[in-house]
Amino acid sequence: MGLRFRSAEVEDAEWMTEAVNNPEVAKYLITVYPCTEHEVKEYMKKRLKEEKHKWIIAEKDGEPAGSVTVSPGEGRTRHTAWLGIYVRKKCWRQGIGTALMKEAVRVAKEFGIRRFMLGTFEGNERAIGLYKKFGFKTETTSKGLVYLDGGWKDSYVMGLDLAPCEPRITKTALPQRTKGSILTKQLQSENLTVRQLMDKDLDEVNRLQNCPESTKSTTKIPPITKEATKKWYEELSGRGGSFCCGCFENQKLLGYTQFSGGRLPFANVWVEEILIDMKAKPTATTDSLIASLIGFFERYGYHRIFGEIPETSQVIVRSLEKHGFKKTGAFKGYYFIDDHYVDALTYAYT
Ligand SMILES: CC(C)(COP(=O)(O)OP(=O)(O)OC[C@H]1O[C@@H](n2cnc3c(N)ncnc32)[C@H](O)[C@@H]1OP(=O)(O)O)[C@@H](O)C(=O)NCCC(=O)NCCS
Numbered sequence: 537m538g539l540r541f542r543s544a545e546v547e548d549a550e551w552m553t554e555a556v557n558n559p560e561v562a563k564y565l566i567t568v569y570p571c572t573e574h575e576v577k578e579y580m581k582k583r584l585k586e587e588k589h590k591w592i593i594a595e596k597d598g599e600p601a602g603s604v605t606v607s608p609g610e611g612r613t614r615h616t617a618w619l620g621i622y623v624r625k626k627c628w629r630q631g632i633g634t635a636l637m638k639e640a641v642r643v644a645k646e647f648g649i650r651r652f653m654l655g656t657f658e659g660n661e662r663a664i665g666l667y668k669k670f671g672f673k674t675e676t677t678s679k680g681l682v683y684l685d686g687g688w689k690d691s692y693v694m695g696l697d698l699a700p701c702e703p704r705i706t707k708t709a710l711p712q713r714t715k716g717s718i719l720t721k722q723l724q725s726e727n728l729t730v731r732q733l734m735d736k737d738l739d740e741v742n743r744l745q746n747c748p749e750s751t752k753s754t755t756k757i758p759p760i761t762k763e764a765t766k767k768w769y770e771e772l773s774g775r776g777g778s779f780c781c782g783c784f785e786n787q788k789l790l791g792y793t794q795f796s797g798g799r800l801p802f803a804n805v806w807v808e809e810i811l812i813d814m815k816a817k818p819t820a821t822t823d824s825l826i827a828s829l830i831g832f833f834e835r836y837g838y839h840r841i842f843g844e845i846p847e848t849s850q851v852i853v854r855s856l857e858k859h860g861f862k863k864t865g866a867f868k869g870y871y872f873i874d875d876h877y878v879d880a881l882t883y884a885y886t
Contacts, residue, residue, distance in 0.1 A: 538596065538597045538598070539594060539595070539596055539601075539632070539635055540594075540595050541592050541593065541594055541595075541639050542592070542593050542595065543590075543591060543592065543593070544580065544584065544591035544592065544593050544603065545584075546577055546580050546581055546584065548580070548593060548600060548603075549573055549576040549577040549580055550573060551600045551624070552576050552580075552600075552603065553571070553572070553573040553576045554624075555603075555622065555624045555625070556569060556571065556576070556622065557569045557570050557571065558624075558625045560625055561622050561623075561624075561625055563684060563685070564622075564656070564657055564660045564663060565620075565622060566655075566802070568799070568801065583605075588607075588608045588647070589605065589606070589607050589608070590605065590606040590607075590643050590647075591603065591604075591605050592604050592605075592606075592636065592639055592640065592643065594623075594632050594635060594636050594639075596627060596630070596632060600624070601623060601624055601627040601630075601632050602621070602622060602623035602624060602627060602632045602633065602636050603621070603622060603636070604619065604620065604621045604636040604637070604639065604640045605618075605619065605620040605621075606618075606619060606640050606643050606644050606647070606649075607619075607620070608647055608649060609755065610755050611754075611755035611756050611757045612752075612754070612755045612756075612757060612846075612871045612872050612873055613755050613870055613871055613872070614872075615648070615649060615650040615651060615701070615869075615872055615877075616649065616650070616651045616652075616653055616867075616870055617644050617647065617649040617651075617652055617653070618653050618654060618655075619637075619640055619644075619652055619653070619654040620654070621633065621636055621637065621640070621654075621663075621666075623636070628662075633662075633666050634666065634669070637666060637667075637670050640652075641670065641696075641698070644698060645698055645699075648699075649698055649699075650697070650698055650699040650700070650701050650869070651695055651696070651697060651698065651701060651867075651868065651869055651870065652672075652695065652696040652698055653693060653694070653695050653696075653867060653870075654667065654672065654693070654694055655691055655692070655693050655694075656691070656692050656694065657681075657682055657684060657689050657690070657691050657692075658689040658690040658691070658692070659684070659685070659689060664692075667694050670696060671696050672694035672695065672696045673694060673695060673696070674692045674693070674694050674865075675693050675694065675695045675865050675866060675867055675868060675882075676692065676693040676864050676865030676866065676867065676882040677690055677691075677692055677864055677865060678690060678691045678692075678693075678840075678842055678864050678882070678884055679840075679864070679884065679886075680839060680840055680886075681802065681804065681840065681842065682801050682802055683800055683801040683802075683803065683839075684801060688839065693865070693867060693882070695867060695868055697868075701868070701869030701877035702877065703875070703876050703877070704869060704876060704877050704878075705847070705848060705873075705876040705877070705878045705879075709876075710847060710848060710850060711848065711850040711851075726785075726817060726820040726824075727785065728783050728784065728785055728790065728817070728820060728821065728824045729783070729784045729785075730781050730782070730783050730784075730824050730825060730827075730828040731781065731782065731784065732779065732780070732781055732782075733769070733780045733781065733782045733792060735769075737782060737789060738762070738765055738766060738769060739762075740782075740787070740788065740789035741765055741769065741782075741789060741792065742760065742761075742762050742765040743789070744789055744791070744792070744811055744813055745758065745760040745765055745811065746758045746759055746760055747813060747814065747815070749814045749815070750791075750811055750812055750813055750814050750815075751811060752846065752848060752849065752873050752874075753809075753810055753811060753812065753845060753846060753849035753852055754809050754810070754811050755809075755871075756809075756811075772794065775796070777796050777797045777798070777799070778794070778795075778796040778808075779794070779795055779796065779797070779832070780792055780793070780794045780795075781793050781795075781825060781828055781829070781832075783821045783824045783825050785816070785817070788816070789813070790812070790813045790816045790817060790821040791810070791811060791812035791813055791818070791821040791822065791825055792809075792810075792811055792825070793807060793809070793810050793825045793826075793828075793829055794807075794808040794809040794810075795807045795808055795829060795832075795843075796808060797832075797836065797838060798838075803838055803839045804838055804839050804840045804841065804842055805829065805832065805833050805838045805840075805841040805842070806841075806842055806843070807829070807841065807842065807843030807844075808843075810822070810825065810843075810845065810849075810852050812825075812851065812852065814851075818851045819851055819854075819855070822851050822852050822855040823855050823858070823859075826855050826856060826859045827859065829841065830859060830885065833885070839886075840884055840885060840886050841861070841884065841885035842882070842883070842884050843856075843861075843882070843883050844867060844870075844880040844881065844882045844883070845880065845881055845883070846870075846871045846873060846878045846879070846880055846881075847866070847878055847879045847880070847881050848871075848873055848874075848878050853881060856883050856885075859885070860885060861883040861884065861885045862883065862884055862885070862886075863881055863882065863883055864882045864883060864884050865881075865882050866879040866880060866881050866882060867879065867880040867882065
């Protein structure tokens with residue numbers, strides 16, 4: 537078989553549109569079909585601009601046969617990368633998926649990636665068989681994440697070690713938990729307001745994004761410039777279905793949650809970032825933000841809430857569990873915090 541690899545180009549949008557609209561390919565991707573060539577093109581233009589993102593095409597006898605992406609994480613997760621793969625239906629079972637996986641692993645190693653991650657759905661035996669062949673193991677099972685073939689199906693996140701993640705945080709080094717009754721009393725005595733972030737809050741957001749201790753629950757590493765905060769806020773506002781709620785005491789921002797509301801087949805709330813001022817009232821702030829997130833979820837009838845948080849962010853972990861979130865697994869060594877690799881605990885709320 538004459539197989540060669542090359543980088544993706546915007547011109548690939550044509551065959552890709554045909555490939556990702558094939559029902560048997562489409563149903564296991566996170567893109568929702570039918571999608572137009574224009575949509576595919578716009579998406580490609582955006583991704584191809586990203587410096588670290590690598591998009592590889594496999595050509596069989598001169599014709600495009602499949603695609604794999606390697607998307608490295610940022611900041612505290614920059615030692616990780618996420619993989620996405622598909623092969624044109626007419627080219628299945630000819631070893632192209634295997635060849636693309638080998639190439640992706642080679643590229644990820646070249647980038648210095650230590651942990652390779654991917655997500656897949658219940659029932660996708662072809663892909664799961666392929667991933668297992670490369671040594672990927674399931675780290676998280678998110679129950680009912682996607683609506684497929686007339687029912688809610690589970691999603692799995694699988695991980696592969698490409699290099700050791702050492703040193704790991706030890707259990708005894710994790711911050712100690714506070715008793716629940718104390719938390720409740722503290723919350724009742726606070727006078728906090730939760731509302732959508734607004735343009736006038738950007739200086740406060742930037743102050744918070746520059747607190748080294750507070751950013752440890754996120755991928756962000758200070759210093760964060762005012763321009764970067766503004767860009768983050770504008771991108772958030774420009775994406776349909778994305779929200780950011782802040783918790784305030786008077787005009788002072790004590791923390792925020794960034795989240796998005798997905799559409800079918802992913803009609804869930806996705807927690808993207810929780811950043812809390814650890815020097816002010818962290819417990820009461822987190823409780824207020826989580827309660828307001830659940831309020832949003834209930835008001836609009838979403839199916840589940842999903843999120844992940846470093847195991848070291850015990851104030852947030854504690855609040856999630858207190859509000860009824862259930863642990864679904866852990867991405868191993870996903871964050872690098874204070875010179876240690878730390879698991880990301882994954883949670884779901886129903
Ligand atoms: C998953 C996919 C990429 C596999 O591509 P492919 O080119 O057919 O894969 P290969 O021919 O290299 O086969 C690789 C391995 O997949 C597994 N596999 C393939 N078909 C399978 C099937 N019907 N049942 C179980 N395992 C299967 C086997 O482990 C196989 O290895 P083997 O041939 O040594 O037994 C392709 O089927 C696809 O694009 N599916 C739709 C999109 C998708 O699901 N993407 C992944 C989203 S998470």
